[in-house]
Amino acid sequence: MSTASVSLQHVSKHYERGGQLLPVLTDIHFDIMPGDYLALMGPSGSGKSTLLNLIAGIDQPSGGAILVGGTDIARLNDRELADWRAANVGFIFQFYNLMPVLTALENVELPLLLAPLNRRERRERALFALDLVGLADRVKHYPSELSGGQQQRVAIARAIVSDPALIVADEPTGDLDRKSGEEILALLDTLNRDSGKTIVMVTHDQKAADAARQVRHLEKGELSHLEIRQ
Ligand SMILES: Nc1ncnc2c1ncn2[C@@H]1O[C@H](COP(=O)(O)OP(=O)(O)O)[C@@H](O)[C@H]1O
Numbered sequence: 001m002s003t004a005s006v007s008l009q010h011v012s013k014h015y016e017r018g019g020q021l022l023p024v025l026t027d028i029h030f031d032i033m034p035g036d037y038l039a040l041m042g043p044s045g046s047g048k049s050t051l052l053n054l055i056a057g058i059d060q061p062s063g064g065a066i067l068v069g070g071t072d073i074a075r076l077n078d079r080e081l082a083d084w085r086a087a088n089v090g091f092i093f094q095f096y097n098l099m100p101v102l103t104a105l106e107n108v109e110l111p112l113l114l115a116p117l118n119r120r121e122r123r124e125r126a127l128f129a130l131d132l133v134g135l136a137d138r139v140k141h142y143p144s145e146l147s148g149g150q151q152q153r154v155a156i157a158r159a160i161v162s163d164p165a166l167i168v169a170d171e172p173t174g175d176l177d178r179k180s181g182e183e184i185l186a187l188l189d190t191l192n193r194d195s196g197k198t199i200v201m202v203t204h205d206q207k208a209a210d211a212a213r214q215v216r217h218l219e220k221g222e223l224s225h226l227e228i229r230q
């Protein structure tokens with residue numbers, strides 16, 4: 001049995017539009033091992049987000065199998081898949097996706113509502129996560145009162161608050177200035193090196209890709225060989 005975090009086995013994905021089949025991914029076959037830090041690169045429209053969503057169990061493949069913890073996720077029902085995601089995957093998006101009517105602290109607490117924790121425990125964990133991303137002094141701020149870089153750090157706190165083993169990030173520096181982008185990359189690096197988080201990051205920012213330890217390119221639905229960086 002594979003010890004991979006996520007194993008993609010001859011995965012394909014197509015979408016259907018008005019009776020037309022739109023192939024996006026063909027025969028994607030690789031393992032993501034615990035502690036990997038992989039950058040997925042490729043031109044716009046090449047299927048990076050589609051692949052990331054398959055890895056995170058947000059979407060199902062059209063063909064092939066995706067094994068998480070040895071289980072084919074196509075065999076999990078929606079409830080089981082949602083439970084797996086809640087416990088195992090943290091998401092980071094290009095545009096942060098924070099709830100505007102909630103404070104930083106409340107945004108970070110949100111994923112914990114699914115966990116068997118009381119209010120005080122939720123608060124403590126959320127504060128811990130916000131402290132980790134350097135925002136202990138911004139917990140009462142609303143997203144509109146934070147810079148882009150700070151909002152992305154809140155989003156990272158939200159992604160790690162449930163202590164998932166896998167973090168998926170879709171263009172996490174895509175909307176940030178250089179300095180804020182570097183801060184986000186430094187945080188991801190720490191999460192990978194010090195906390196052993198497995199990270200899969202979609203990016204077309206070369207700086208971001210250089211921060212990862214492995215790079216793969218996606219083009220015309222196919223994945224290039226693995227480049228090992230460090
Ligand atoms: N839900 C969808 N329905 C139909 N086509 C889609 C859907 N999502 C993505 N696509 C198409 O699949 C291709 C890959 O999209 P995407 O994975 O978002 O690319 P990337 O993230 O690399 O820019 C694009 O041609 C896009 O238009």
Ligand SMILES: [Mg+2]
Binds near residue numbers: 048049050170
């Ligand atoms: Mg995309």
